[in-house]
Structures are given as structure tokens and as C-alpha cells.
Amino acid sequence: xxxxWLGPATLFGLCGAALVGIGLFVVITHPGLLRRIVxxxxxxxxIFLVFGAVARxxxxxxxxxxxxxxxxxxxxxxxxxSATALAVALLQRLFDLTGRETLEAQPEHLPRSEP
Amino acid sequence: MTLLLDLALVAWLLxxxxxxxxxxxxxxxxxxxxxxxxxxGLGWTRLASLDVALTEAAIGGGVTGVLLLRAEAxxxxxxxxxxxxxxxxxxxxxxxxxxxxxxxxxAVLAFPSPAPTLAPAAATALxxxxxxxxxxxxxxxxxxxxxxxxxxxxxxxxxxxxxxAPDHLWGGAPSLRPDVVPEPLAYxxxxxxxxxxxxxxxxxxxxxxxxxxxxxxxxxxxxxxLLVMLARLRPAPETRRRSVRLVLIGGPTLFLAIGFxxxxxxxxFLAYPESxxxxxxxxxxxxxxxxxxxxxGLLVAGPAQTAPGR
Numbered sequence: 001x002x003x004x005w006l007g008p009a010t011l012f013g014l015c016g017a018a019l020v021g022i023g024l025f026v027v028i029t030h031p032g033l034l035r036r037i038v039x040x041x042x043x044x045x046x047i048f049l050v051f052g053a054v055a056r057x058x059x060x061x062x063x064x065x066x067x068x069x070x071x072x073x074x075x076x077x078x079x080x081x082s083a084t085a086l087a088v089a090l091l092q093r094l095f096d097l098t099g100r101e102t103l104e105a106q107p108e109h110l111p112r113s114e115p
Numbered sequence: 116m117t118l119l120l121d122l123a124l125v126a127w128l129l130x131x132x133x134x135x136x137x138x139x140x141x142x143x144x145x146x147x148x149x150x151x152x153x154x155x156g157l158g159w160t161r162l163a164s165l166d167v168a169l170t171e172a173a174i175g176g177g178v179t180g181v182l183l184l185r186a187e188a189x190x191x192x193x194x195x196x197x198x199x200x201x202x203x204x205x206x207x208x209x210x211x212x213x214x215x216x217x218x219x220x221x222a223v224l225a226f227p228s229p230a231p232t233l234a235p236a237a238a239t240a241l242x243x244x245x246x247x248x249x250x251x252x253x254x255x256x257x258x259x260x261x262x263x264x265x266x267x268x269x270x271x272x273x274x275x276x277x278x279x280a281p282d283h284l285w286g287g288a289p290s291l292r293p294d295v296v297p298e299p300l301a302y303x304x305x306x307x308x309x310x311x312x313x314x315x316x317x318x319x320x321x322x323x324x325x326x327x328x329x330x331x332x333x334x335x336x337x338x339x340x341l342l343v344m345l346a347r348l349r350p351a352p353e354t355r356r357r358s359v360r361l362v363l364i365g366g367p368t369l370f371l372a373i374g375f376x377x378x379x380x381x382x383x384f385l386a387y388p389e390s391x392x393x394x395x396x397x398x399x400x401x402x403x404x405x406x407x408x409x410x411x412g413l414l415v416a417g418p419a420q421t422a423p424g425r
Contacts, residue, residue: 021216058232
């Protein structure tokens with residue numbers, strides 16, 4: 001029991017869980033969209049780490065980890081990067097068109113019923 | 116001793132993540148994120164996933180960092196501190212996020228024992244691929260369809276980025292040029308690429324039997340290309356150029372073609388005949404490495420910013 005507790009798989013798995021929480025918090029609460037993109041990457045890194053713990057625990061047949069989740073994480077990192085690049089490009093276009101880097105409506109765009 | 120290292124790594128990762136969440140300045144947060152990516156790469160070595168560690172350090176820390184820093188510089192003039200979420204809302208969000216994290220942590224602690232694993236299956240089929248690195252075997256043989264689709268996602272993302280250019284700039288060149296190029300950057304961009312290209316080729320070649328592979332090699336190549344463009348030694352290519360587009364789709368197309376050849380040669384899509392499995396896989400990897408390098412570089416470069424020349 002103690003061996004499993006102290007192993008890197010459990011430790012980094014728990015770290016991944018905490019990173020998911022922190023990343024999610026940034027995505028929800030931060031007003032700046034660029035920081036939200038960074039938060040999205042933290043969230044992804046946390047999920048990959050949890051998956052990495054799964055891979056480490058699946059060691060066997062002479063390998064130090066299960067190669068299938070490892071390969072999927074590599075694929076995931078590349079896809080997360082391409083999503084980040086697209087999000088950054090969208091944000092830059094939004095900034096060029098409106099001069100803002102948040103999604104809040106400008107006062108003149110608010111509906112008239114607003115007090 | 117290793118436990119101490121693990122604990123220190125985890126503490127640093129969490130501290131950096133909290134710093135990213137709390138710090139006011141965006142650039143400060145991005146620099147912390149780059150450090151986070153590199154430390155995370157170290158963490159992956161502790162999980163015995165060297166292939167992932169290389170990918171994380173190169174893409175998660177390096178290329179994403181360049182992308183975000185460039186975006187931050189672009190957005191800086193309009194930095195208006197928007198109205199942030201109210202205090203009560205923040206507390207509510209914090210509680211919800213803590214619950215998500217706690218749920219995941221419980222799942223981590225409740226992993227079944229003995230752990231389910233596909234490692235034995237990967238090991239028994241490894242000789243028939245002629246490869247020595249099981250992760251490469253998963254990426255290019257057992258789950259080749261995933262890798263093929265991922266290449267398509269990369270191309271789609273690039274099309275998405277390009278299509279954000281205004282109409283009159285379509286087909287033009289993206290601009291990476293900073294206003295001033297510091298001397299050390301110019302020197303680095305002249306000295307580093309030969310070594311970088313050598314390392315990239317080595318990573319791709321050794322990936323068949325040891326940690327490394329197309330993604331890692333391609334990312335290093337992309338980094339070298341970006342360095343050269345950032346130091347203004349070579350301009351970014353026009354996105355309408357035929358040669359650029361051929362390099363971009365060359366890897367996925369070859370992959371797809373060999374996949375269809377599998378019907379004739381080995382009785383199934385993406386099946387390789389056993390006798391020439393390794394040469395086929397290495398050939399696909401070579402083409403993919405170039406395509407990935409071009410795609411990643413152009414994703415960072417962004418949409419066209421100058422009108423196409425005559």
C-alpha cells in the first residue's frame with residue numbers, strides 16, 4: 001500500500017488532478033482571453049498527466065509503461081497545440097477588429113433594456 | 116532520494132500553475148508557463164515516458180511558449196483591465212474547480228489493481244513491425260489511423276488560421292519579423308540551425324528503436340525554421356506558394372496512399388506487408404517529419420499579413 005502511495009504514478013496522477021482544477025479555474029474566472037488559453041493548456045497538461053499515471057501503472061512485458069496511452073498523449077499534445085494556435089489566431093483577429101482582448105460587450109452594444 | 120525529487124517537481128509544477136492563475140501580467144504568466152512545460156517534461160521522464168517527455172518539452176514548453184509570447188506582444192497596446200468576475204462568483208468557481216480536482220484525485224487513488232495494460236499485446240506484435248520502440252509502433256502501426264487523423268487535424272487548424280487573414284491578403288506571407296533583432300538572436304540563428312537540423316534528423320531516425328520520432332524531430336526542425344525567420348535571415352514564405360502546400364500535404368498524402376496500398380498488399384487499410392514494414396514506416400515518418408515541421412512553423416507564423424506579390 002505504502003509503495004503504491006509513494007510511487008511516481010500516484011504522485012503525478014494527483015498532481016495532474018490538481019492542475020486540472022487550477023486550469024479550469026483560470027478558464028472560468030480570468031477576464032483576459034489570452035490567459036484563458038494558457039489555462040486551457042494547464043487543464044490539458046493535467047489530463048495528460050493523469051493519463052501518464054495510467055501508462056506508468058500499466059508497465060509490463062519488459063516495458064516501463066504501457067505504450068498505448070503514451071502514444072495517445074503524444075497525439076494529444078500535438079492536437080492541443082494546433083487548437084491553441086487556432087485560438088490565438090482568432091484572438092488576434094478579434095483584437096485587430098475590436099481593439100479588445102476580452103469577450104465583454106461594449107456599452108453601446110448592450111441592449112436598450114439594460115439599466 | 117527519487118521521492119524527494121518527485122515531491123520537489125510536483126511542488127514546483129503546482130506553484131507555477133498557481134502563479135499563472137494569480138499573476139496580473141500576461142507576459143509574466145506566459146514565461147511561467149514555459150518553465151512549467153520544461154519541468155513537466157522532466158516529470159514525464161519520472162513516469163518513464165521518454166517519448167512524451169521530449170514532445171512535452173518541445174511542443175508544450177517551447178513552441179507553445181513562442182506562440183503565446185508573440186500573441187502577448189501583439190495584444191499589448193489594448194491592455195485594458197476588463198471587469199473581472201465578482202468575488203462571490205470567483206469563490207463559487209473555486210469550489211466547483213476544487214470539486215472537479217478532488218473527484219479526479221479520487222479516481223487516481225481508486226485505479227484498479229492490477230492495472231489493465233496493453234503492453235504485452237504491444238510487445239508480442241513488435242517483431243512483425245521491425246521496430247524497437249513500442250511507442251512508435253503504436254503511433255505508426257497499431258493505431259496508425261489515429262496518427263493519420265491527427266495529421267488531418269493539424270492541416271485543418273492551419274487552414275483555420277490562414278482563413279483569418281483579410282480577403283486582400285489571402286495567399287500572402289505571414290510576418291514574423293520583430294522591429295529590432297538583437298545581435299545575440301541573429302548570431303544564434305546563424306549558428307544553431309546546423310546543429311538543430313542534425314538533432315532533428317537523429318531524433319527522427321533513432322525514433323524507430325529508441326525514444327524520439329516524427330513529432331519530436333519535426334518540432335525541432337520547426338523551431339530552427341522559426342529562429343531563422345525571427346532573426347530576419349529568411350522571410351516567411353507566401354502561403355499560396357505551391358512548394359509550401361506540397362510540403363504541408365506531402366506527409367499525410369504519402370501516409371494515406373500507403374494506407375490504401377495496404378488493401379492490395381496486406382489485406383486491409385493501413386496494413387503493412389511484414390517483409391517491408393520497417394522501410395515503409397520509416398518512409399512515412401520521413402515525409403511526416405517534414406510536413407509536421409512546416410505545419411507547426413506556419414501555425415506559429417499565423418495568418419498572412421502582407422499582400423501576395425506579383
